[in-house]
Each structure stands twice: as C-alpha cells, then as structure tokens.
Amino acid sequence: MQQLNLLGSAPTVRCRMEDSKEQPKEAKLWGGRFEKGVTPAVEKFGQSVSYDRKLYKHDLMGSRAHASMLAKQGIITVQDRDAILNGIDEIEKRIDDGKFNWRADREDVHMNVEAALIELVGEPAKKLHTARSRNDQVVTDVRLWCRDAINDIVQRIKYLQVSLVQLARENEGLVVPGYTHLQRAQPLLLQHLLLAFVEMLERDASRLLDCQARLNFSPLGACALAGTGLPIDRHNTAEALGFTEPMRNSVDAVADRDFLIELLGANSIIAIHLSRLAEEWVLWASEEFGFLTPSDAVSTGSSIMPQKKNPDPMELVRGKSARVIGDLTTVLVLCKGLPMAYNRDLQEDKEPLFDSVETINTVLDVTAEFAQNVVFNKDRISKSLPAGHLDATTLADYLVYKGIPFRTSHDIVGKAVAIAVSKRIELKDLSLEEFLRINPVFEEDVYTFLGVENSIAKFRSYGSTGAEPVAEQMKFWISKLGM
Template identity: 75%
Template sequence: MESAAAAAAARAFPPFFAESARSSSQSRIPSRPKLSRSPLLSSLSRKIGLRAPPTAVAMSGAAAAAADENPSSKEAKLWGGRFEESVTETVERFTESISFDKELYRQDIRGSKAHASMLAKQGLMDDSDRDKILEGLSEIERLIENGEFKWRADREDVHMNIEAALTDMIGEPAKKLHTARSRNDQVQTDFRLWCRDAIDRIIPYIAHLQVALVTLALKNEGLIVPGYTHMQRAQPVLLQHHLLAYVEQLERDIGRLVDCRARLNFCPLGACALAGTGLPIDRFMTADKLGFSAPMRNSIDAVSDRDFVMEFLSANSIIAVHLSRLGEEWVLWASEEFGFITPSDSVSTGSSIMPQKKNPDPMELVRGKSARVIGDLVTLLTL
C-alpha cells in the first residue's frame, strides 16, 4: 500500500519524490528533496528575477567591514552586550516601531522629566544632572515639533531614539535617567498618558457635534417628518425629537470616555520590569507630577495588562457606530427619493461622468472611516 502511494506521488510530483521513491523501502518518510531540483521553484525564481536571498546569513569580509561603519553594528547595537553579530537591515526594518510609536514623544518626554525630578529629590541623581536632563529633553521636544529631529530606525522605537539623542546631547548624565525604570513601566506610562490626552481631545469634538445637532433642532422647531420602522413609514415625529436622539447617544459616549479616563488614570512608574525596585523611589511624586490619581497598587498588573486600551477603543468604536448611523441616515435623506435634506455645495462632490449628481461624500466617508475604528478594536482583541 505504501509503495503504491509513493508511486502515485512520484507520478504527480516527480522532481520532489524521485529520490524518495528509490529509497522507499528504507524509510517511511521521503527524504527532503533539494529545492534547486524543483522546476516550479526555478520557474518562480526566473519570474521574479531572484538571484540570491535578499539578506545573506553569513556576511562576506567586505560586508562585515561595511557593517562596522553602520550605526546598527556591534558597537552600536541596543541592549547587545551578549551579541557577537549585528542585526541585519531586514530584521531592523521588520522590527522597528518608530514609524508609528513616535506619536508618543510628548508623553515619553513628560514621563522622563517627572522621573528625573523624582530621582534627584530622592538623592539618586545630582541636581546638576537633573537640570541637564530636563534641558536636553526640552530641546529634543523642540526639535521634534520643528521637524528637525532625525528619527533612526536602528534605534528601534521612540523611547530609545529620545534616550540615545539625549546621550549624544549631554553625555553621561543621560545614562542615569533609566535608574529604577524599565521599558515595561515606561511604555505603560506613555500609553496611559496618550490615551488620557486623546480622551481630553475627543470629548470637546463630541460636545461640538451635540451643540450643532441642538442648533439644527432649534432651527427646525415644529417640523414634522415621517418616523420609520423596517424602512416603512410608521409614525409622524418632530425632526427635533429625532435629532435629539443622537444628542442623547453622544452624551452616553462622553460618559464612557470619562469613565475610561478615570480607570486608566493610575501611574505604572516604579513597577519596573515586573516586581518593582529596591531603590528608594517616590512613586507618589511621579504620579502627582504626571497628573495621575495615584500609583498603581500591583506591579504585575501595572506592566502586564492593557485593558485600558481595550476600554478606550471600545468606547471609540461605539462612538464610531453612532457616527456611522448618522452618516448613513443623512446619505439616505439627501437622495432624490427622500429629499429631506439638501447638502450644501461646500460639502458635496460631483461626478466624473454624470453632471447632474451631487454626492454627499463627507457623510459616506464618515461611515467608511468609522469602520476602521471598529476594525482596530477587533485587531487589538485578537493580538
């Protein structure tokens, strides 16, 4: 039976099974064929113009010499005390996060300033070193905001970019900044600060939309429109009543963000990698300087959980659903069949082939962009 199966496989895939068919009596598992013997692989290689792997496993002497000039070489390798080889450029490109986490720079600098001030107050850093660190961080923030800061992918992320730039700027004092701090509690602190700042930016936008809806309702006092169920006319309702339904939904959206902010507003600094530090730090000082309600009570919880991000994205996903619903309804109302509203020319687009059309593109895009927020939540939940 096994010989018959091997023969059938050999007929179907001769390049792969030729060698194994000859030795089928010696082994149940066909030996692995050489890929170079595969016509399929050869054909694909010719099609894409592949001559050699993009990155060789071993570097030639010339390549190794060139790597010595590269900032990602052994001398500059981050956290690379035990490594003998430099990271390849392919791995650097795949693992870098600076292209998106540089958005955390304000929060990272704010957290580092608070940490440096605490270290000096506790006698873990000289006041002169603290002052140099604070001045250096302020200068880095200025450079970033003016577009003059050079982000480097070989420095992995926003945290190391800022820390390395500070070291280049002020020297030895910068190396004391990471005393009694790990990337674990640092990243968590930055992320909590970012979510808190984002909530503080989002709530006023929702409030402005509420004001706009109330204003629209007041302008149309007494106007009656059909109320629909199952997309069939059901009962007459005041347009005011209909619009104010969205105001109520948005009010609950604000409430969810406020609740989320209160729950995430605790400081992870001091938890370090996992179980705190034996150094005499003052966690209450850093929490207070950063505007947190208090330090987090459990160091493992502080660095290991991201439920505050899930809650933040959940609240935003509900907001997105409400905005999508409003957008879809107004697209429908703007159609010739309904004709309830006529969008202004200033918020409409035309057609490339049908000149009579007036498209409510902004409201359509509200729906489309809302879907991305919901998708981000699902992505986070499945990570």
C-alpha cells in the same frame, strides 16, 4: 456657527527619518550580552519609531518626572538631574523644530530620545533609566497620550452636539415621519429625532470620561514587571504626571492594555452612532425621500453622470465606522492569549490606537460640518406625511380614553386602517358613520386625534415627541451646551 480649530491628540512630528543604512553602526543600549548585531531585515521589522514617535511629548514628560524623583530620592545628584532636564528641553526643541534625527536602528521613541540625550549630556544621561524599563515607560506614555486624546474627542463631540441642537432649533415645529423596520410608524418632531443623536453622543462622551478615569493610574516604576529594590517614590511621579495614584501591581501595570481596548471600544460606539446618523441622512438625501438637501460645500459629483450630487461625506462617515471597529478588533485579537507579563506583541497596539483616534476625530468634525450645511425640504416632507397612517396609534389611544382595553383598541384601529387602505384615503377622511360601523364608541371628537398635527399634539409623556416635552429637551440641551 464658528468652526472650531481643534488640535489632534499629539502634535505633528516634523522630522526627518534616517535609514539605519545611512548611519554608522552603534552599540545597542541593550547590547551588552550580544556578540553580533541583528540583521538589517530584523532591524527594519522591529522598529516602531516610524509611528511611536507620536508619543515623544509624553515620553519626555515621563522622563522629566522620573529624573526629578530620582534626585529627590538621592539616587542621582541634583547636578545630574539638571543636566538631564536641560538635555530633555533641548531634545524637545529639536523635535518641535523638525531638526531631530529619528533613527530606525534605535528602534523606538524611547531609545532615540535616550541615545540623543547621552550624546548631549554624557554620563548623567546614562543614569536616567535607573529603576525604569521600556515596559513601564511605554505604557506610561500611552496612558498619558490616551488621557489627552480623550479630551480632544470629547471637545469634538460637544461641537457636534452644538451643531445638531442648532439644526434642531432652526427647524422648530417641523414634523417628519418616524420609522420602525424602515416602515412608516408615527409622526415625530424633527427636533426630537435630532436630539436622539445628541443623547447618544452625550453617553459617548460620558463613556470616554469613565475610561479616562480608569486609565489615569501610573505604571511608571513598575520596571520590567517586578518593580525594583531601589528606594524610588512612585507616588511622587504619579502626582507629577497628573495620575490619580500609582498602579498597585507591577505585573498588571506593564502587562495589560484593557484601558486602550476600552478607548477603542468607546470610539467604535461613537462610530456606530455616527454611521446611523449618516445612513439616515444619505437615505433622506435620495430622490426617493427628498427630505434634505446638502449644500454644494459638502457634496460631490460623478465623473460620468453630470446630474449627480452625492452626500459623499456621510457615506464616508458610514464607511469609516468599519475602520474604527477594525482597530478595536486588532487590539482585542492582539491581546488574546498573551502570556504574562510584557510581550513584544504589544508594540502592535499603537498603530490601531492612533488610527482610531485620528479617524474618530475626523468623522466627528465632518459630521458637524455636514450638519451646518444641510437644509430640510419642508414642502416635500409635509406632502409625504399623509402616507402610512402615522396617526393610527393615536387613534388607539383615543379608544383607550373611551374605556376600551388597548388590545381591543388595537384590533378596532386595524379594521379602520384596512378600510382606509382599501379606499386609498387617510384615517381622518373616514366618515363618522364608517367609524360607528366599526364600533359604536366613536364620537365626533375622534377627529381631534387624527392627522399628524393633531397626533403630535397628543404626546405629553416625559421624553416624548410632543411640542412641550421637546421644548423641555431643547431647553435642557441649550443650557447644558452653553448655547
């Protein structure tokens, strides 16, 4: 299977970060009412450009839309707009080429871009921030970034789904023990078990797209919190940026991060699903199970024990779920009890956001790669199937066919299991005479319900583990995923 080379949700920002001590002091863009500058410790503590510069593409998108709208509304001239747009293009090129000087004393991505724009084009650039605050600017950037990030994650989910369906296709007909409480329960087709994770991932993708639809509303023009008296057109900028429409309430627009929490929540559910898959495969790779063997390409060894072959990628997938859940918890606690409207606390939402998205993208990619490099040990699995009386429930169904109430059937089969356990044999090895001593309803046809192969053949309900229902599931997913 061809490996996808998917981009992250934002380009790598190749640049140099200039320490404020190396720069001549300059007036802050907000410094008009201040007589003294901040201390170096406060300046270092308050900067966010070391990580929020990841938003630069989306920040420049927002500024282009805003400048164009200001000109359309007659708030700035067309000449000023053109100067601003040309300057933005030059700044973007410098950032892309790694030639932009990010300065910590300019605090964040917005101030760095605006100050550089003023240096480039002069007075026209000072008009760009008309009817805009960093409060609405940053949340516009973050919504745009999240919108793109969701598309990336959904692509990776689909790729993992394809990998799992392909793995299922390669193991058609393989019966494995199914577990509840980590105890032998009923037989399953391996395809059925793998498709269970495909279904979970489909809901994960749907959840992300639902989140994307809810976050796709524009805060731009909400300004600090109250909007503006200038004749701006928020519908214009919303449309230019691909938003559904502007947010109705300017306070809500700048104050809340529920959309971000929702994305981190969706990522956490993905992480939990992948952690469960990882746990399954780590167990199955153990000597005690021996159901699967990962290739050398996705295994590691021990620094002291020469014989070891560890499924480390899956252990890390399992472990990194804690990190993704931690990112969600960080933002939940961050937003708890904040007074309205905007507060600087919200600067702290970005690092957990970026970390969650980067981590979930990585674990999706690695899980897909692991799925492409694993072999199920059919002989070992087959030899394990007799243990645990996996066909007991099918035997109870047999008695239901004979007209016995299920609860009574359950009790009868329990007695049969007890005899088989005492003799250390399978249910199918009990004689008809032994069955008849338990209940006279048994006939010779009981043996068509016993043994895992016969048991699997009896499953026929929609979505069950029978050959026909699973074939229908496979057909559905192969078509849906375009395989």
